[in-house]
Amino acid sequence: MTKLVRRECPNCKRDCPISLFKLRLNQFVPVNPTYNKNWVYSLGFPEETEFDFVKCSACDFVYSQSRLNDKLNYDLYHLGIDKDKSLAKTFSIQKRLKHLSLWRKLLSLSASFGYDLSQRELKVLDFGAGWGDFLSVAKSCGIKVFGLEFDERKIEFANFQGIPLGNFEFVEKHAPYDIFMCDQVLEHLDNPRDELKKLHSLLNHKAVGFIDVPNFETKNLNSLITKINEGEMPPKSINPWGHLNYFTPSSLRAMIFDAGFLEIEEQLHISNLKKEKPLLQMMRTGIKDYLQNIVQKPQANKVISYSALHSTSLYVETKS
Numbered sequence: 001m002t003k004l005v006r007r008e009c010p011n012c013k014r015d016c017p018i019s020l021f022k023l024r025l026n027q028f029v030p031v032n033p034t035y036n037k038n039w040v041y042s043l044g045f046p047e048e049t050e051f052d053f054v055k056c057s058a059c060d061f062v063y064s065q066s067r068l069n070d071k072l073n074y075d076l077y078h079l080g081i082d083k084d085k086s087l088a089k090t091f092s093i094q095k096r097l098k099h100l101s102l103w104r105k106l107l108s109l110s111a112s113f114g115y116d117l118s119q120r121e122l123k124v125l126d127f128g129a130g131w132g133d134f135l136s137v138a139k140s141c142g143i144k145v146f147g148l149e150f151d152e153r154k155i156e157f158a159n160f161q162g163i164p165l166g167n168f169e170f171v172e173k174h175a176p177y178d179i180f181m182c183d184q185v186l187e188h189l190d191n192p193r194d195e196l197k198k199l200h201s202l203l204n205h206k207a208v209g210f211i212d213v214p215n216f217e218t219k220n221l222n223s224l225i226t227k228i229n230e231g232e233m234p235p236k237s238i239n240p241w242g243h244l245n246y247f248t249p250s251s252l253r254a255m256i257f258d259a260g261f262l263e264i265e266e267q268l269h270i271s272n273l274k275k276e277k278p279l280l281q282m283m284r285t286g287i288k289d290y291l292q293n294i295v296q297k298p299q300a301n302k303v304i305s306y307s308a309l310h311s312t313s314l315y316v317e318t319k320s
């Protein structure tokens with residue numbers, strides 16, 4: 001059985017790729033500290049095997065041309081990634097503070113979008129819940145939490161902590177949800193467009209949530225490609241097995257709008273911006289351009305999104 005499966009464009013489903021650049025195992029494996037190198041090399045890929053990153057000539061979406069077959073993809077997440085190193089990442093103070101701040105933001109958004117938080121129980125869904133670390137922060141009196149996860153080691157760990165995680169049928173059984181999270185998940189999925197639609201099908205029409213993916217804005221990606229072609233090691237975020245999809249802020253927006261989400265707007269206060277990632281963008285583009293960009297977003301209902309150097313994030317609500 002072939003170890004690799006060729007992919008069509010995950011955005012428009014056509015198959016008309018243009019090659020952008022290629023990586024070999026000895027380029028992307030050493031820069032991933034959580035990889036179990038023995039497992040990777042036991043797969044028997046010849047050293048000269050090249051993994052192709054392509055751009056769809058129909059819609060410009062950038063993606064990894066092939067993925068590991070289903071069996072090897074399962075093994076990658078259960079054997080190829082070191083459990084202890086992966087779990088240790090959730091223990092960092094930065095991660096804990098990020099979860100707290102996101103949870104506070106999502107709670108206040110659900111209050112402003114129509115839920116009387118004093119009157120009803122809320123259900124929270126983490127779509128790609130990992131070790132259950134975000135849901136552990138969200139779980140509290142009157143808040144029920146559920147997570148979608150396919151790594152059995154993570155499900156077992158979270159369940160032991162009292163955080164219920166399971167497969168799609170499991171989270172479907174407890175739907176609909178009022179608040180949701182999809183943090184650093186879509187870039188890993190073979191069919192992110194279909195998965196977003198599945199996520200949408202699980203939500204209340206007033207649900208609010210947070211979607212975040214690594215930002216591969218064309219300018220950033222081109223500069224990375226130049227460096228790689230000059231012999232530099234790639235950043236660990238460029239990985240043909242783990243990261244199958246390379247979103248820009250606009251390709252993420254197009255995909256989430258199509259799946260039935262709206263982007264949320266919030267009054268912009270300069271004092272607030274200083275605390276958040278938009279500052280990075282303002283530093284790069286100037287405050288006038290930044291504010292113009294916010295004002296001119298054509299389909300946006302309300303906007304608190306930001307496109308920073310590291311990732312592109314949207315707070316979204318579901319269309320009624």
Ligand SMILES: [Zn+2]
Binds near residue numbers: 009013056059
């Ligand atoms: Zn396409």
